[in-house]
Amino acid sequence: MSYYAIDLFSGAGGLSAGLESAGFKIAYASDINADMCKTYQYNHPNTVVDQRDISELTWKNIKESTKLKKSDIKLISGGPPCQGFSTVGKKDESDPRNKLFVQYVRIIREVNPDFVIFENVSGFKKLYQGRAFEAVCKEFRDLGYTINNKILNAINYGVPQHRERTFIIAHSKKLKFSWPKKTHGTENKNDLFNENLKKPLTLEDALGDLPLVESGKKNEHYSSSPKNSYQKKRRKNCNHLTEHVGPRHGESLLYRIKLIPKGGSVLDLPEQLRPKSYFNNTYARLLWDKPATTITRNFSTPSSSRCIHPFLNRGLTTREGARLQSFDDDYVFFGKSKSSKNLQIGNAVPPLLAHNLGREIMSGIKS
Template sequence: MNVVDLFCGIGGVAHGLHQAEGFNTLFANDVDADMCESFKLNMPEVSVICDSIANVQFKQLIGKKKVDIVLGGPPCQAYSTSGKRLMEDPRAMLYQQYYRALVETQPQMFVYENVRGLLSMANGKLFDEVQRLFASLGYFVEAKVLNAADFGVPQERERVIVVGVRDGIKFEYPKPTHISAQKTNTDLFDGSLPSHITLGEAIGDLPFIAAGETGYEYSSAPQNDYQKLMRENAPKKLMNHSAASHGEALMRVIRNVPEGGIKKDIPEEFRPKSGFPNSYGRLWWNRPSMTITRNLGTPSSARCIHPKCDRALTTREGARLQSFPDDYVFYGSRSKMNLQIGNAVPPLLAKAIANQIKKALS
């Protein structure tokens, strides 16, 4: 099945398709140079066009090839409920370029991924416009919110998945493979699904390092199936498991954040005066991570403090929580790599969707 991968980032979707098998990516496109380099390092067989989507000539690129699926999620910052949500942001209008891609490639099916905030942007009018525009091309369009944690990703990450299909094609959204631990304690739970993978289960074999330190050796053999999956083709030495240094003032704050705590839980004498309510948040060891963002190394920005170490997450820990395997290579500075990871589609979520695409088009 021939795929066009738009807003491809570092290849979260492409890696998920590769795991599902049966897909051929004709080309991928993104405007960020570092992300394109990361994509190329991991999938050198795919042609990557590093340019604004507005400059991509789809008809020329595909020639006489048939396109089965167009995939992609425009940058989400304009829609995110944690951002300013400005309609004037040009990124909020990139769905129009996605529409142009559909017009020029005429795929059997498309998948459009974005943050849940897309549903409520401009009081829902933007999402209505997106659906109307895509449906005008003859697609049956539906949307559903999926939580990555329900599909084996150790992270609570809700995303809107908009799917459009031509007449005669039936697509069914993937059914969860995991369930919240809270639900396993209810009478409605039949015991057929395992609990969500926790942060501890995801990164427990990575060495506990202090702020400013780097770890190169695993602390143990794989302890569970998730760790085995992440380490299938792992290099002998860990990559990108380097903790940022924090100043003494920030270290005093971090040391006083309890597990699962946020700014309000810090004793008043150490509590920062500025910051959002969820700033300086520490994660839980026995729960999935909260949504990983580009600021996974910045304690003052989001809930990203390691549950047991007094520091922010490392790049490799962030990658694990997004379900990128340990042999996945990231290009650029630490902040650029963290941005790439935070903006990515978790490969395991992409794989679950890809398996349903195969069923729909078979």
């Protein structure tokens, strides 16, 4: 028996990659961004990928392209952007910023799957004085679903990165659901002494087999054989690297980066070299023996996030960012610019986290 899913606001396909490895067949995916759709289609060749505004999407579109019945669809996943909730609770539902959430619910209502995954930022429950969270829960309850919500940290599921996201799981009342059990701890002392949890993965664990490239330089050859199971799984059968090019920085930025010590930040720069305004976690080095901080779209831009390589004077390469998000090395990203590719990676749900969540949903469906 096949278990089909639909991925809306699918991005580059991180969530789908994890769900597929958990046993789902992603029948249909939709996103409005052309580069993301191209990336998704290449890496998920058996999925119908539709670049479309969700307000124009209907079940008829999905049915005609997939040849499936509504009863075949067991899961719909997606995370409407935060801006789509700015007017939740107000009367004007025609506001374009509000339509993404409204249209997402409309598709769920049309299809009526057994499970729904709703994913958003860690602070979603407090967004707009809590109106957004309450609106999502109310809509799902009105559709007859049982609601579960939790903030999951990707580091607890084998991803070498601190990354908290809010997940709301809605499911048919006749089915059961349990949150995935943690497999890895954090640097928290209680976790470190918990024999049931593995140690959190570090940058060295994730990137230790990649060649050291300087700013503006490229290398397509691994520096060694895989040193651990994480590297081995990410490499699969890859014989050469892609997207491993050191970000090209100007002389002024390179000078500043060279002054940043181990684990340091903008606060370690002389006053005259600091920007007029800044966040304390900018111009900051990651630590080789620690997990990464949250990977954002700006992971190659030292002025915007903590993304300077632990001992090289540059931001992270596109492949390093993908590794820290748990994408496999054969995952290809399309886009005319590095910023487009990095956006796709930084906005993605880590496949490993999605895999763990997908296994529990699959278990609930089969039960």
